Amino acid sequence: MRFGSGFFDLQLRFAHRVSDLSGMPLGDALLGYTNFYIRFGLGRAFDPHHAIWIEYMDGLARSADQTAWTVRFFATRQGLPQPSHTVATFGCFSYGHRDAGCLRLHFENADPDGQAPLAAERKSARRSELRALLAHVRHAEPQATRLAGVSWLYNLASYRRLFPESYLATAKIAGGRFRNMPLWGQFLDRHGTVRTAAAALFLDRLARQRSMDDLVQCFPLQPLAVEAPLSDFHAFHAIA
Template identity: 40%
Template structure:
């Protein structure tokens, strides 16, 4: 299945979300698509940034969305633009180890974790059969952090994935047990919330999609996180817990 066909239901859901957000007092449709969906990244344009001008491709997409008479036309236009888009690229500056990646520590020593399926086969990256591989990737990552980022003080993650025991079991128990609602506004233009609607093959999860669609009539622009079946959770722990857990220190 080609990417346009495979991702059409995913884009359909995100366009419906953006349109509903605009209807209930959120930003205009173009801004909603830019900042509250992950289409910008899926279009191979990286994470949208407010300090950079929009690309010609993105301006073309938004212009067409503004002129489209209905949802069907908006989806068709989005798929047409996507067919001409460059391949999706990993965010710059991340250190990648298999399915995991981390940013360099910020000014407070906080290391942010990321996860995506890099296996490229028909087995879930969180399957029990892949647990040892994931553990090895995390061990390599934290060995790299210990050697190259002595300023790292803590680890922070924000994702829907922390609802899953198969994901939490990969990390130190204290980190997994710290999960709670985020203490700051969420970004909705990545995969920390939108990733839950795709399976490990990159196809839509019908049950998750249907739950999200059922939540849209009551969408509250001040409580967007609650519209998602698995709202993103925040987890944190000191870096030393990770270094001990993976035998790095």
């Protein structure tokens, strides 16, 4: 998927504010409070001594325009093999293994027609993808009994309508997601452009933030964690 420069700019601003509020070095704030390490394809160890991360930080220190440097650096990392937890993909949906009995669902725009992926007209296409995923899982993952998700998307009616009520009813705010797309993804539209209203609200709240307490409240939407038995999905999608 595409990530416009605004996506990196927003996170740099956040990291600078975190650094100011906490006194931690900017590098620590970038490592702990942005999606950069993952976006650069470095995995999830968040190792400050990783050679590629050090290369990024060195360039940042020399750059007059930190956003431009970050965007250029990200471009050099695109197209490289990335560590992935994804097991299989069905259109906009994919899944990975969360633990022995539980699969984790992911969403990314892959609508072939370039239409709004969550629009009412695309609801049946999304439901077909979910049905295909569930049918596949039934054969390929016999040990799995549950499906879980964590995302800002569970706040949206257009996303929620794709899932059974029992799954949505378990929604709990998932804390500590400052490095992850379940939090940062809310600022992107399907073209990878930053959503102006969400970003403006975020920056306004960030400017008013006076401490590290409740930092996540700067984000307009909170990531929600949900989980339910696979049998609930089978019933919802009428999979015999």
